[in-house]
Amino acid sequence: MPILQMLSLTVPIFLLIGLGAISARSGLIEEKQVEGLAAFVLNFALPALVLGALARQDLGRTFDWRYVAAYAGGSLVAFLAVFSILRFGLKRPFSSAAIGGMGGATSNTGFVGFPVTSLAFGSLALTAMPLNMMVENMLIIPLALALAEWGKEEGVSVGRTVVATAKRLSRTPLILAILLGAVLSLLHVPIPGVIGTAIDMLAKASAPCALFVVGGTVAILGASGRASGVAAEVGWIVATKLLLHPLAVAAAFYLIGGTNVGMERIGIVLASVSMVTVYPIFGARYGVGGISSMALVSATAIGFFTITATLSIVLG
DSSP: OOHHHHHHHHHHHHHHHHHHHHHHHHTSSOHHHHHHHHHHIIIIIHHHHHHHHHHTSOHHHHOOHHHHHHHHHHHHHHHHHHHHIIIIISOOOHHHHHHHHHHHHOOOIIIIIHHHHHHHHTTHHHHHHHHHHHHIIIIIHHHHHHHHHHHHSTTOOHHHHHHHHHHHHHTSHHHHHHHHHHHHHHTTOOOOHHHHHHHHHHHHHHHHHHHHHHHHHHHHHHHHTTTOOOOHHHHHHHHIIIIIHHHHHHHHHHHHOOSOHHHHHHHHHHHTSOOOTTHHHHHHHTTOHHHHHHHHHHHHHHHHHHHHHHHHHHTO
C-alpha cells in the first residue's frame, strides 16, 4: 500500500489524539473534564458499541475460536515475558511485575485500535473488536489484577483473590455489555428499533471521544509529572507491547491456522496498539503509577510509527 494511503489511515487518528493533548495543555479542557469524558466513553459509548456489534452478529457463525485462541495465546506470551523480566530479571515486586505484564499484553482496542482497523478493514473490524475485548477483559486484565492482589495481600489464597477480582470486574459496564450482547446474539433476540437507535448514537461517539481522551490523558500525565520515574521496566513494557505482542499474535495465528486472513491482519494490528488508557490507574493502585504513566506516554507516542509500520506490512 502506498505510504500516502497508509498515512491517510493513521494521521486522522493521531490528529484527534493531538487535539486532545493540545486542548489539555492549553487549558481549553481541564483534567476533571477529561476524566468525565473518559468515564462517558468507558461506561456508556464503548459498551454501546460492543453491545450493538455483538447483538447484531450471529455469534454461532461469526465466533472464531481459532482467532480467540491465537490472540489469547499471543497475549499470554507477551504477559509472561514482561512478568518474568520484571520479577526475575529486574527483581521487582510480584504486584509490579503483574501490572507490567498487563501493560505489555493489553491493547487500547476501543480507543485507538478500533478507529484504526475500521478505517483500514471496514465492517470486519466490528467482528474482531468484541473478540479482542473478550480476551483482554475476561483473561488478561483479570489475570493481572488477581496476581497483583495476591502479591499485595500476602497470605490470602489464590482462589479467594480470583473470586474477588471476578466479582469486581463482573460489575463493569463493558463486561456486562459483552455478556448481554453475546446472549442476545445467541438467542437471536433483536434490539428494538428505538433502543437500537439510542445505542447507535452512543456508539458513534465512542471513537472521536476516545481518541480525544487519549490525547488529553497523555498531556495531563506529562505536564503533572506523573509520567516521571523512567526506569528499565518502562522500556521492557513498551518494547513488549509494541513489538513482541504483535509478533506473538502473528506467530499464534500461523501455528493455529484456519482463521480468516482479514481477521488475522486485524488481530495483528490491534496487538500493535499501545496499552489501555486506564493503565496508569491500575498501576497507581499498586504503587507503580509513575512507571505505568510513562509507559503509556511512550507507547502512545511511538505507536504512531509502529501502527503505521504494522499496517504497511499486513496490507502489503
